[in-house]
Amino acid sequence: QVQLQQWGAGLLKPSETLSLTCAMYGGSFGGFFWSWIRQSPGKGLEWIGDINHRGITNYNPSLKNRVTVSVDTSKNQFSLNLSSVTAADTAVYYCARKIVEIFPLDVWGQGTTVTVS
Amino acid sequence: EIVLTQSPGTLSLSPGERATLSCRASQSVGSNYLAWYQQKPGQAPKLLLYGASTRAAGIPDRFSGSGSGTDFTLSINRLHPEDFGVYFCQHYGSSPWTFGQGTRVEIK
Numbered sequence: 001q002v003q004l005q006q007w008g009a010g011l012l013k014p015s016e017t018l019s020l021t022c023a024m025y026g027g028s029f030g031g032f033f034w035s036w037i038r039q040s041p042g043k044g045l046e047w048i049g050d051i052n053h054r055g056i057t058n059y060n061p062s063l064k065n066r067v068t069v070s071v072d073t074s075k076n077q078f079s080l081n082l083s084s085v086t087a088a089d090t091a092v093y094y095c096a097r098k099i100v101e102i103f104p105l106d107v108w109g110q111g112t113t114v115t116v117s
Numbered sequence: 118e119i120v121l122t123q124s125p126g127t128l129s130l131s132p133g134e135r136a137t138l139s140c141r142a143s144q145s146v147g148s149n150y151l152a153w154y155q156q157k158p159g160q161a162p163k164l165l166l167y168g169a170s171t172r173a174a175g176i177p178d179r180f181s182g183s184g185s186g187t188d189f190t191l192s193i194n195r196l197h198p199e200d201f202g203v204y205f206c207q208h209y210g211s212s213p214w215t216f217g218q219g220t221r222v223e224i225k
Contacts, residue, residue, distance in 0.1 A: 104152035
């Protein structure tokens with residue numbers, strides 16, 4: 001059974017860079033799309049970006065100038081970097097999997113609470 | 118981008134009752150690329166339905182979905198205690214993928 005385990009710093013200062021990593025266990029990494037989503041009381045669920053095993057990315061235009069999603073297929077991991085964070089980036093961040101690009105998110109990580117203060 | 122509006126905000130029901138949740142899109146959702154998720158406190162969302170009406174693996178048949186174009190419905194027949202939580206719709210047909218703001222189903 002596929003599981004996603006995520007980790008990263010939970011407390012940041014304004015202007016710092018948020019960095020999270022998500023590792024996939026128990027299944028195949030190649031051939032899928034890997035996503036980052038965040039959830040905050042003010043904005044609800046917000047899609048951040050996707051990447052596939054070839055490193056092809058798709059970002060939310062609202063965050064595109066600050067987001068980088070990367071993949072390390074040797075470790076079955078993918079990562080999120082969000083630069084120049086502000087209090088508005090405070091949220092629970094989730095990693096997730098999609099079977100193909102046009103598909104919902106069928107496996108989710110446990111979530112990481114990130115606070116910018 | 119497509120804006121999804123869910124209603125009602127909160128649904129107060131008793132176990133055994135039927136829940137009907139609505140998700141309305143600001144423009145047509147192509148090919149019914151509309152999904153529903155359930156979220157419980159402290160947990161990640163869980164995929165329930167996709168393609169507007171196809172249940173994800175392991176989802177009981179008391180969960181059903183319908184609709185097309187801009188209006189979609191999630192129905193839960195005979196609510197079980199474990200069905201209480203927040204439900205979100207999401208469109209995934211065209212980027213950026215967006216989510217509704219959620220409907221909370223609470224025990225009456």
